Amino acid sequence: MRTAEANSGRRPKAGGSGGASGSGRLLVRFEAVTKRFSGSAAVERLSLDIHEGEFFALLGPSGCGKTTLLRMLAGFETPDEGRILLDGKDISGVPPYRRPVNMMFQSYALFPHLNVEHNIAFGLKQESLPKAEIAARVKEALALVRLEGLQHRKPHQLSGGQRQRVALARCLVKRPRVLLLDEPLAALDRRLREDTRFELVDLQAKLGLTFIIVTHDQEEAMSLADRIGVMDHGRLVQVATPPEIYEQPNSRWVAQFVGDVNMIEGKVVSAGADGALIDSAVGRLRVKQAGDAKAGDMVAIALRPEKLRISCEQPASEENRIAGQVWDIGYLGDMSVYQVKTDAGVTIKASTANMTRLIERPITWDDRVWLSFDADAGVVLTR
């Protein structure tokens, strides 16, 4: 019920109609920011613009520097080099308690000695607002995260999901210019995480706030964000909308980090407007998305498993046709993933949605099969 309700209010995401990237005013700018911890760089000469009203996700493996970046914006870490601008002003010297930025901590960091109401009111009391206004805004925030009736509970009397909402309300009630979320859903179990995801998107759309979320979960980043910044070793590897990140990764690393992918290494035979012809271990393949690949380059073709067709009959077209044998089948309920060992000895994954109830599979272990894909299904990666 909750999910359906949230779904209906969901706005069109970026990549569809009118993504937020570039549409809003520039709000946060990182300018060649570097941060080192005992010699090694956690963030290295990183530049990034984030716009007003945007839902931005910093995605990367643990230790890639994404949390450090967030903490620098919150003011808990100071950049060693570079500047951070908020609304065009350098905020390097501003202590965290004077920044119009609020952070939701991964551990939630709820004050254990204060009840829900006082936790949420904490930030407003620091602004010395009149009591009546504080009470009204706390009430509003409680309603926003649907925690009415729980205001007198202490944090240890709440469930994980409720705690997460209190932490969120405590930030939102401050009406920050930017809301920072450090792995906001990591502590929740799967079902709750999915529901909360939709709620976050909904909230952000409703309030028109700028959200920056840090996550290592690519599914989370994809479903939440207008734009994703993929980070590795303190650098931004790619900044793009979720569909672009998924369909047009700019490097082997991004393709492999986001989603499941087959990497077929090969050498470009010819490249043109029509795409590139690549000689690989599984034969000559044609890929339309060739980027700046030139004849003679060693490249990788990134092919998502769901974009490969698998069949027992030989496809009519000779193009992008690979013969092999089913090595293993992963049955996931909604879909099945086939590991196919090609005649050339390369293992390629192909997945199909299980549209009918597959009690008896048309394709089973050790079957001879054909894999095929359209020329625009894959992408050539030079890096």
Added chain:
Amino acid sequence: MSTQSGTWRARLVVILPYAWLLAFFLVPFLIVLKISLSQTALAQPPYEPLFDLGAGWQGLKDFIAGLSFENYQRLVTDSLYLDSYLRSLTVAALSTLMLLLAGFPIAYALTRMPRRIQPMLVIMVILPFWTSFLIRVYAWINILQRDGLLNQTLLALGIADEPVAWLASDTAIYIGMVYSYLPFMVLPIYATLEKLDESLLEAAADLGCPPWKAFWLVTIPLALPGVAAGVLLCFIPIVGEFVIPDLLGGSDQLMIGQVMWTEFFSNLDWPAASAVAVVLLCLLIVPIVIYQQMQLRTLEGSR
């Protein structure tokens, strides 16, 4: 079968400590209680009536008839006892306050030290326990006496013109108390502050709270269980303290521990000493129960 023996083993684990407490705490207390209801006598042991098992039912009746609350009446009527109780409570309260004022900053400073040297610093707090308590108090006599280290230093620095009579004064008692009980104040406070989640202070800052205010709004409230434990761990034994006031203090005003000692050893009045002890225990049960309740609540809270 195996679960049967399992529950028996589990029961034994519980029964053993209780049996220990019964044998070495409750039984001695009952003996003291019984002596407090007796009268002094020039005998061995120096009180009567004695319970004679051989006299049977009549013996028990005689024994009970012989008991009286006379000693307790004396505690109330003779101002010596009342004054000593009051003095003990005052000294304990003041000492505890001083200990808190000295102990909290030490504990807080410990938690701010680099993580890897913290264990060493904690050991330094406990280090005095390696030496006998009595010897350490004697050492203070040495420091505080007329030509002791303290006076020598004060004279050398020109702070005092002539030696100050530190010994046999309340100042000496408070110095001794604060010195001896400091670890009992520092350690529980350190233990709670050390567990304090750093992100709570960051959250406070994030919500617009400057560091000094976060100290009052977050650190202090969360340190309270440790403060309460430290206060009670100091207050309770200080009320009954004997060695420090006896060695460092004057003889004009006595703490209740000294009164008890005098009754027992000098006056050989075991019943009076026992009555003093029983009343003291009753006084101290209140804070002990409070302490227990608090421990229970923190246990529940952390769950």
